[in-house]
Structures are given as C-alpha cells and as structure tokens.
Amino acid sequence: MASTRTDPLSLEVVELIGTVVSRYHTEYDLAAGRHSLTGAQARVLTLLAMAPIPMRRIAQTLKCEPSNITGIVDRLEARGLVERRPDPADRRVKLAAATEEGRQTARDLRDGLDFAREPLAQLSHEDRVALRDLLRRMLGEQP
Amino acid sequence: MASTRTDPLSLEVVELIGTVVSRYHTEYDLAAGRHSLTGAQARVLTLLAMAPIPMRRIAQTLKCEPSNITGIVDRLEARGLVERRPDPADRRVKLAAATEEGRQTARDLRDGLDFAREPLAQLSHEDRVALRDLLRRMLGEQP
DNA sequence: TATTGTTATACTCTATAACTATA
DNA sequence: TATAGTTATAGAGTATAACAATA
Numbered sequence: 086m087a088s089t090r091t092d093p094l095s096l097e098v099v100e101l102i103g104t105v106v107s108r109y110h111t112e113y114d115l116a117a118g119r120h121s122l123t124g125a126q127a128r129v130l131t132l133l134a135m136a137p138i139p140m141r142r143i144a145q146t147l148k149c150e151p152s153n154i155t156g157i158v159d160r161l162e163a164r165g166l167v168e169r170r171p172d173p174a175d176r177r178v179k180l181a182a183a184t185e186e187g188r189q190t191a192r193d194l195r196d197g198l199d200f201a202r203e204p205l206a207q208l209s210h211e212d213r214v215a216l217r218d219l220l221r222r223m224l225g226e227q228p
Numbered sequence: 229m230a231s232t233r234t235d236p237l238s239l240e241v242v243e244l245i246g247t248v249v250s251r252y253h254t255e256y257d258l259a260a261g262r263h264s265l266t267g268a269q270a271r272v273l274t275l276l277a278m279a280p281i282p283m284r285r286i287a288q289t290l291k292c293e294p295s296n297i298t299g300i301v302d303r304l305e306a307r308g309l310v311e312r313r314p315d316p317a318d319r320r321v322k323l324a325a326a327t328e329e330g331r332q333t334a335r336d337l338r339d340g341l342d343f344a345r346e347p348l349a350q351l352s353h354e355d356r357v358a359l360r361d362l363l364r365r366m367l368g369e370q371p
Numbered sequence: 372t373a374t375t376g377t378t379a380t381a382c383t384c385t386a387t388a389a390c391t392a393t394a
Numbered sequence: 395t396a397t398a399g400t401t402a403t404a405g406a407g408t409a410t411a412a413c414a415a416t417a
Contacts, residue, residue, distance in 0.1 A: 091339075094356050099344045101363040102252060108367075109249045111291060123408095125384065140399060148254060150386055155400055157384080177393045177398040196234075201242045204366045213237050216362045219355055220244040223347045224251075268407060283376060293409055298377055300407080320375040320416045 109200055116197045120190055127194055129157050130183060133167055134191035137182035154181075166190055252343055259340045263333055270337055272300050273326060276310055277334035280325035297324075309333055 110124075117127035129143060140158065144151040158181050161167035166187035172178035183191060208216065253267075260270035272286060283301065287294040301324050304310035309330035315321035326334060351359065 094353070094360065095344050095348055098348060098356055098360050098363070099341065101360060101367065102248060102343070104367055105245065105363065106249045106252045109245060110253075123383065141397090149384085151399070152387080152401080153385060160383085175394075175398080179399065198242065200245070201238050204368075205238055205241060207366050207368060208362065210237070212362055212365070213241055215358060216366075217237065217241050217244060219351065219359045219362070220241070220248065222355070223350050223359075224244065224247055225347075225350060266406065284374090292407085294376070295378080295410085296408060303406085318375085318417075322376065 105204075108204065112198060112200045116194055116199065119197060120194060122190075122194075125157055126161055129154070129181075130161060130166055130187055131191050131194065133181055133183040134188045137170065137180040139172065139178045139180055141178075143181060161187070248347075251347065255341060255343045259337055259342065262340060263337060265333075265337075268300055269304055272297070272324075273304060273309055273330055274334050274337065276324055276326040277331045280313065280323040282315065282321045282323055284321075286324060304330070 113127070114124050117124055120127070122130065125147075128147060132138070132143060132146060138146075140154050141151050143154045143158075147154075158167055158169065162169065165184060167181055167183055170180045170182055172180050205213065256270070257267045260267055263270070265273065268290075271290060275281070275286060275289060281289075283297050284294050286297045286301075290297075301310055301312065305312065308327060311325055311327055313323045313325055315323050348356065
C-alpha cells in the first residue's frame with residue numbers, strides 16, 4: 086500500500102477535508118456572530134450547555150491554558166449566559182454553568198449552524214449514511 | 229425527506245464533521261508550531277507558495293480585513309519567508325510572494341501535517357475513494 | 372472619485388509567570 | 395507541598411476608521 090502521507094488519493098482527501106474545515110469554521114463563526122459571540126465564547130457556551138464543569142476542565146477540553154478561560158467565562162457571565170458556582174466537594178473549584186438563557190442561546194446556535202443545510206443537502210440519505218459510517222470509522226468510534 | 233437541519237442522521241454527520249474539524253485544526257496548528265508559525269501565518273504562506281498575489285486578494289481568500297494582512301506579511305517578511313514586490317501593471321498594488329525558503333517551509337508544513345497519517349490510515353483504499361467522492365459531491369466539485 | 376495598502380486603535384484570544392485560597 | 399482559579403503581561407489576530415499614493 087502507498088504511504089498514507091504521500092499517495093495522490095490521500096493528499097486529495099486531506100485537501101478536501103481542509104476545504105470542509107475552512108467552510109465549517111466560517112459558518113460556525115457566522116452563527117456565533119449572529120448572537121454577538123466569538124468562536125471561543127460559542128464553544129465554551131456549547132460545552133457548558135451540556136453540564137456544569139470546573140474551569141480547569143474547560144481548558145483541558147478546549148486544549149488551552151486555564152488562565153484564558155477566566156476571561157472567556159467573565160464575558161459570558163457579564164451577559165448572563167453563564168454563572169460560576171462553588172463546588173461543595175472542593176472549595177478551590179468553581180463550576181461554570183450555563184444559565185437558562187445560556188442554554189437557549191446554545192440551542193439557537195446549533196440550530197443556526199447553516200453547515201447542515203447547504204453542503205449536506207447535496208447528499209442523498211444513502212450518501213449521508215455512507216459518510217457517517219466512514220467518518221465514524223476514521224475517528225475510531227463504535228459502528 | 230426529513231429536514232437536513234433537524235433529522236438525527238444529519239445532526240450526527242454534522243457532529244462528526246465538527247470532531248474532524250477540531251482534530252484537523254489541532255494538528256494544523258501543531259505542524260505550524262514546529263516551524264514557529266501561527267496558524268494564520270501558515271495559511272498565508274501556503275497560499276503564497278502557490279503564486280504571488282496582491283495583499284487584498286490574500287484578505288479575500290482568508291475572509292478577513294485587508295489591514296490584518298499587513299501585519300501577518302510583515303512577520304513572514306521579517307523571517308525571510310515572504311517578500312513584497314511591485315505590480316508593474318498597477319503601482320498601487322503590492323504582490324506578496326514566497327521566497328525559496330518560504331516555499332520549502334510550505335512544503336515541509338504540508339508533509340508534516342500528521343492528519344493524513346493517523347485518522348486516514350483507519351480507512352482502506354476503497355474507503356478513501358468513497359470518502360473522496362462523497363466530499364467532492366458535498367462540496368460541489370467535479371467528479 | 373474610487374481603489375490599494377497602510378497606520379492607528381480597541382478588543383479578543385493565547386501562553387507564561389506569579390499570586391491566593393484552599394487541599 | 396500541591397492544586398484550582400485568578401491576575402498581570404506580552405504577542406498575535408481581528409474589525410473599524412482614517413490616511414497616502416495611485417488609478
């Protein structure tokens with residue numbers, strides 16, 4: 086088998102994925118902008134809409150330094166989308182949690198992500214099933 | 229047919245693509261970092277490695293304001309990876325062009341993008357052909 | 372007048388290091 | 395002493411507005 090890094094087919098797939106990434110990124114930031122959120126703020130809010138988590142774990146999930154999260158949560162908190170709560174089990178920890186308004190904004194954000202509409206609409210149901218299975222396998226998830 | 233924005237299959241595909249985007253982004257920035265480049269600098273350099281283009285067109289391609297490009301090209305130029313040239317046809321225009329060292333760095337950057345290695349290696353040749361065709365169709369390119 | 376690139380400004384994100392309050 | 399969160403700082407990316415040179 087040819088190397089996964091140099092054969093023309095793999096290079097083309099990587100380039101196509103690069104195009105998808107660029108397009109997804111553009112539309113994600115657009116959707117965030119409609120709610121006056123930056124991309125980073127939207128990602129944190131989406132995370133917190135699922136469950137309250139400690140500041141440090143937000144940083145781990147987003148792969149950035151914990152000190153950055155302070156400012157991002159500050160700005161989300163100033164807008165009433167997020168709040169900090171004490172952790173009864175460890176008084177050092179602060180749990181960041183989405184407010185009801187924050188959860189609603191997260192839902193709007195997801196529903197407003199146009200990515201699903203235009204590019205995905207090019208594919209039939211069968212195509213989407215095939216794409217889902219390929220992506221699952223590629224990412225090493227369960228079938 | 230169910231809405232492309234709300235049916236469970238499409239939502240899962242969008243989520244899977246989100247995971248791919250996150251992973252691609254992480255590895256792209258890692259590859260750029262190995263050359264002491266930021267993501268934005270790496271994207272501009274990759275673009276200029278193909279052909280010299282006016283400052284304004286870089287901004288259009290990257291979907292940002294032209295004023296931002298000044299600083300990014302400044303930093304690439306300070307490292308000898310890029311140079312500004314006059315456009316003989318229009319003295320207002322400056323053409324940004326990769327130097328030989330810049331083109332070599334762009335090649336190293338592409339070859340060092342590990343994305344092709346790990347996730348794509350999970351797929352057989354036939355799988356990659358199928359993925360390529362689905363992505364092409366999704367992005368509205370020629371078969 | 373319109374366009375190209377730049378400068379100036381302000382905000383956000385990012386990493387690093389030092390600090391505080393807990394553990 | 396170790397850890398969680400914060401503050402302070404500096405660099406980079408971003409948008410906006412105003413400017414000089416050229417068309």
